[in-house]
Amino acid sequence: MSTVRGMTAIKIPTALQLQRVPLNVVLFTVLASVLGLTWALVDDLPLYGIVGLAIAPWMPLFLFEALWDYEHYGFYALLSTFTALQIGHMGEHTAQVTQLLVHKGDAREASGVFGALDLEVVHFVWDSGVWLGILGCIYVLGFRNKWLLISLVAASLHEIEHMFLIYVNKVDPDFYAAGGLAGIMAKSGLIGLPFARQYLHFVYNALVVIPLVIAFWDESKRAYNVWLAKALPGLTDAERIAASSQLRRLTAKAGEAVIRQGEVADRFYIVSDGTLEVVHEADGTETILTTLGPGQFFGEIGLLAGRTRTATVRAKTDVELLALDAPAFHDLVTRSQASATHLTEEMRRRLGETPKPVTKPTS
């Protein structure tokens, strides 16, 4: 967080920022969503039609961005999708409670937005997925995120309730219809709190979602780009996180030169997609020195040596690159002993020098 004129401003973590989808596509999506919403309202479509048309244009954008996130942030992208779906689920329960408010408690008018899905088996499958998903997150991330553990406790209570309900629903439908649908904790249920089922499950979901979103926010600030880790494996997690926030996504079409021989060196590049060729030009002839692919880097020599580019790097295919500006690169090299050594050795190898050990500072 940073402070702006005495106020605390929340900085959106890099992993949560849109990377692949350009701003004009976002604006176009907003427009399509508004048009869909207007059409649905004018045509007096049912609630699921209104909401469906409003969110449908966002689906391709969300998927496109989520795929990029998965390629660059791995498990974190799954956590993002999981959290987003669970927020949507909470929205459905909130809609149901709001319908009860609007219809003054008439349960026949309160089945949420997608009322056709208000089935016991759907509730069971979804909430089992939430419970197992949180367990999966803890398995992968370990115990470092305490908020996930809080969410797990709530999801476990909810899961016990839905296991109970699905059994009664499928094995003893008469009892289910006679009041068994209240389950364990709802009013008139096995234990029976004062809450009706609709309100109880709204509270259950709030208890799951609130810590889950806080856990997700924490993980957003820990996420680092896996391509940075592949290119510079000696970085510590803290260095990866710090450098990831400085990475800029760039693309180039096949045949386009990313850097040109003789230009001033201003960036360090990591290849995340596609292939490039390194070309040295002399006396009007070009010599292809090497080909670079995903996980490899270039541009370090010009920055480290403070010299102009000594070769041209050209895209062989459409490529995606992650670029670090010169100050961020120097900061990374200054802080990371392992990466400084790695980059030096790679630079020497590329320049045809025999690697020499880096000596320790005497001071």
Added chain:
Amino acid sequence: MVGQFRNQVTPRRVAFALGLFLVALGYAIFMQVRYPPFGKVPPTATRDQWNDYWWLFALCLLIVVVVNALVLVAAKRRQERRDAVAPEPVTDVADERLNLLRQTGLDAITPEPPARGDAT
């Protein structure tokens, strides 16, 4: 950087989470008092009928507790394995690392164009 994540459960965050939850709970209590749901089939199950299902509650509770325990133990072991192979954090970071790099790594670089390799 990582150090700042160690203390996640701060009083401020707990207050934030608790505040949000109390809003949700308050809304539910308000709704229950003001608009108790009606309009669907009223419950007619007797206490005796309910009492036949305590075993199901116990079974569901057992399943969830056992699965949680198994996964949490597996997660703990996985964490221990990862900790065992994790490299020592680099702590010997000199402020003058870049100068050192220049002194030791670039002495041999000549201004001539490279003979081979990626000359970036």
